[in-house]
Amino acid sequence: MNGIVITWVQLLYISLILILFYVAELLLFMRKASMHRGLGQNPQEMDKLRNEIAQLRFEMDALKLRLAASQTQWTSSSAELVMEGDQESPYSHAIRLAKLGADSNSVAHQCGISRGEADLIVALYRSSTQR
Known part of the structure; x- marks a missing residue:
């Protein structure tokens, strides 16, 4: 006789696992139902x-x-x-130049700001026009 042989102990374990699975499903279902009932019961x-x-x-x-x-x-x-014009701050002047398309070297030189600040201003302006 060739086939699958299941002992009583194995059958008991399989039955226990199935029962635990169904109990877990039932508890989950009851939890969801109580949550929905809790929201709908109190107008x-x-x-x-x-x-x-x-x-x-x-x-x-x-x-x-x-x-x-x-x-x-x-x-x-x-x-x-x-x-x-005359009362314009170096940074607003730099922003205006960047909007006109000036590079960071000329912005830094004309406005009297550092190269890093000019790079940042030009990069911010270019990122805002590409969006």
């Missing part, structure tokens, strides 16, 4: 969460408006600085 908690989400969305919209206003204000004030 007051759900209303509270909805109100918090609405409040956060309102605050986010307000922050977006403030950011847009500050960017507009910054753009107009930076334009005024470029127009003043």
Whole structure:
């Protein structure tokens, strides 16, 4: 007789493993069900969460408006600085030169800043135009 022979002890171990597997599945299923039931049973908690989400969305919209206003204000004030010319700081002058396409050697020489600072300014400008 050629075939697979399973002893009673092996059959008992296999049965025990299967039972443990099904018990683990049952516990996992019960845990998931209790988590879902916990969220759905308390409508007051759900209303509270909805109100918090609405409040956060309102605050986010307000922050977006403030950011847009500050960017507009910054753009107009930076334009005024470029127009003043004589009162322009070395760094804003370097940024303006980098935007015009100057290399870092000429930026450092014309603005009186270090080569490393000029390299950084030119690299930042080039990275912002490539996006």
